[in-house]
Structures are given as C-alpha cells and as structure tokens.
Amino acid sequence: MSEEQRRDSLAEQAAAWVPPWERPAPPTADQPAILDSSRSSGTEDVQDPQGRDAPPPQGAAGDDGTGADSAPPNRAAGDDGAAGVPKRQPAGRRRAAPPPEPAPVLDDAELRGALEAILLVVDEPVSELTLAQVLEQAPERIGPVLDDIAAGYTAAGHGFELRRAAGGWRLYTRPEYASYVERFVLDGQSVRLTQAALETLAVIAYKQPVTRSRISAIRGVNCDGVIRTLVSRGLVEECGTEADSGAFLYRTTTMFLEKLGLDSVADLPPLAPFLPDDVEELADAT
CATH class of the missing domain: 1.10.10.10 (Winged helix-like DNA-binding domain superfamily/Winged helix DNA-binding domain)
Known part of the structure; x- marks a missing residue:
C-alpha cells in the first residue's frame, strides 16, 4: 500500500468514527435489541469501492440527527414515571374475622x-x-x-x-x-375461739380499720397474740397503715362475713341494746 492510500484509509476511519456519547445505547435484559435501521428498512449495507463498510449517515441512529437512539429509556411501569421504581400496588384489604356466634339464650x-x-x-x-x-x-x-x-x-x-x-x-x-x-x-373436734379472741374480733368488726394500740386500749390488755391468731384463721387481715403513726390497720375479711352469713359489715347488729346503762359513767372513770 502506498503512502497516499494509507493516508486516505486513515482519513476514512477518522471520518467514520462516532463519539461514545452519540453511539446507540446497548440493549438491556428486559429490552430486545434494536435491529439495524438499514436491515429493518429492507436496505443493505453500503460499501465503498474498496469493500469496507461506509460510515452510517448522519442521524441514522436517531430521528433527531444526533446519532443517539431515540427510543424511550427503559422505565418500569409506575405512576410517577421514575425509572426502575416498581409500581406500588394498593394494599389488599384484610378480610375481617367473622364475628363470634352469640351464645344461645337459655330459657x-x-x-x-x-x-x-x-x-x-x-x-x-x-x-x-x-x-x-x-x-x-x-x-x-x-x-x-x-x-x-x-x-x-x-x-x-x-x-x-x-x-x-x-x-x-x-x-x-x-x-x-x-x-x-x-x-x-364437727363430732366434738371443733376448735372454738377463746373469749379474748371473740372480744378482739368484735372490736375490729365495729371499729375497723383499727390499729393494735387502739384495740388494746379498748380491751385494756395487750392483744398482739390474739390478733396473730385471728389473722392465721383468716378472719382478720391487714389493710394498710395509719397516716400519723404508721401503725398497721386491721379489718375483717370476706371469710368473717361468710361465717356469720352477712352480706357486709353494715348488717352487723347495733351495739346499743347490748351496752350497760352506766356506760358513760364507766367511760368517764376510765
């Protein structure tokens, strides 16, 4: 090849070179390859007299003449049109649980x-x-x-x-x-409350909630052991502390009402008929 032919070949290659930003985009996996425009239109490649492919005409790759493919970019179907963003499907309504069957009404x-x-x-x-x-x-x-x-x-x-x-x-x-x-x-095996326990239980029932010191002051004797017995029998229980002294308060329990057959402590009989006539004089003397 002569020097002149070599220069012509280089010039033709330079004229046929297309910049990368003007070349057609390669086909993606979800987009079929675009057929060559010359083959899809039924024309054959044009060759120069020396048998080389002629450079594509200006604007052959696109309608706007820029050489870029005019096909729209690959976009996933979506309401906002953003590429690659899948369309958000509306959340399906959860099927509500069937209501429970109503209980049958008894006659x-x-x-x-x-x-x-x-x-x-x-x-x-x-x-x-x-x-x-x-x-x-x-x-x-x-x-x-x-x-x-x-x-x-x-x-x-x-x-x-x-x-x-x-x-x-x-x-x-x-x-x-x-x-x-x-x-x-019972058959003779019953365990009866002592007189002291009965008196202490009566004081708690009518004065509840009440402290140990108050019970001892009313009875005139120490009642710590008797209260422990009543608590162990389930007839008396603690119900907090006194605000001033911090002493424990005691009251009767549900078992007490059950044993006496009462609905509440309000059903207890009044004390007035059982008090002596000179109760005020006794209280003043004390």
Whole structure:
C-alpha cells in the first residue's frame, strides 16, 4: 500500500468514527435489541469501492440527527414515571374475622338448673356477674332467677336455703338444723375461739380499720397474740397503715362475713341494746 492510500484509509476511519456519547445505547435484559435501521428498512449495507463498510449517515441512529437512539429509556411501569421504581400496588384489604356466634339464650328452666348446679359446687359466695359470665347470659337475668330459687327453697321447707352473703350467693343449711349438722361435721373436734379472741374480733368488726394500740386500749390488755391468731384463721387481715403513726390497720375479711352469713359489715347488729346503762359513767372513770 502506498503512502497516499494509507493516508486516505486513515482519513476514512477518522471520518467514520462516532463519539461514545452519540453511539446507540446497548440493549438491556428486559429490552430486545434494536435491529439495524438499514436491515429493518429492507436496505443493505453500503460499501465503498474498496469493500469496507461506509460510515452510517448522519442521524441514522436517531430521528433527531444526533446519532443517539431515540427510543424511550427503559422505565418500569409506575405512576410517577421514575425509572426502575416498581409500581406500588394498593394494599389488599384484610378480610375481617367473622364475628363470634352469640351464645344461645337459655330459657328460665334451663337457667335455673344451671345456677343450682354451680351453686352446689362452689366453696365461697359467687357474685351475679361471675355467674352471668360463666353461663354467657345477661347479668340482669341472674338476680331475679336467684331470688326465685331462694323463695322456692323457703316455701318448700328444704333443710338448706340460698341467700346472699359476702357480696355473692351460696347455699347454706337452715339455722333450725344447725345442731344436726354440727353433730355430723364437727363430732366434738371443733376448735372454738377463746373469749379474748371473740372480744378482739368484735372490736375490729365495729371499729375497723383499727390499729393494735387502739384495740388494746379498748380491751385494756395487750392483744398482739390474739390478733396473730385471728389473722392465721383468716378472719382478720391487714389493710394498710395509719397516716400519723404508721401503725398497721386491721379489718375483717370476706371469710368473717361468710361465717356469720352477712352480706357486709353494715348488717352487723347495733351495739346499743347490748351496752350497760352506766356506760358513760364507766367511760368517764376510765
């Protein structure tokens, strides 16, 4: 090849060179390769007389003549049109859990039988609200049925009765049959409270909440040992401290009400009929 032919070849190569920023973008994985414009249009490559490919005409790679591919950039389908940002699908609505089936409403006879069965096995008074929750019935139905059951036992003359005690309901034996029940259950093995324990328990019941020093002042003797006995029997319990002295306060328990068959301490009998006539003189002398 002569020097002149070599210069012509270099000049042709320089003229055919396309800058990188004007070259077509390479096809991506999710975009099929774009066919050559000359082949897609049915034309064949143009060669120069020496058999080399002729440089592509200006603007062949794009309609705007810049040499860049005019195809739109690859964008994921999205509402905001941002490239590569997937379209956010609306969150599906969670299917709400089906509502629980309502409990069947018991008729009066079945409700009466269910209440009697529960009251036979309880070991402490049970409230109307607890019975309503267990039976899944309206609380306002429980009270009238219990009253009807109690009236029926009394009218029939049963040896037991249903009565309210300590804020709940429980079956009790009738007082007129207490001697027979005592003979069967206790059989001479009962542990009775001493006179000192009974006096201390009475002071706590009528003066509660009360401190040990106050109980000792009323009885005139030290009552620490007696109070420990009453606490161990479950008849008395601590209920805080006095604001001024910090001494422990004592009150009666639910077991105390249950043993006496009372609904609250307000049902205790008044003390006035049991006081001596000269109680004021005794108090002044003390």
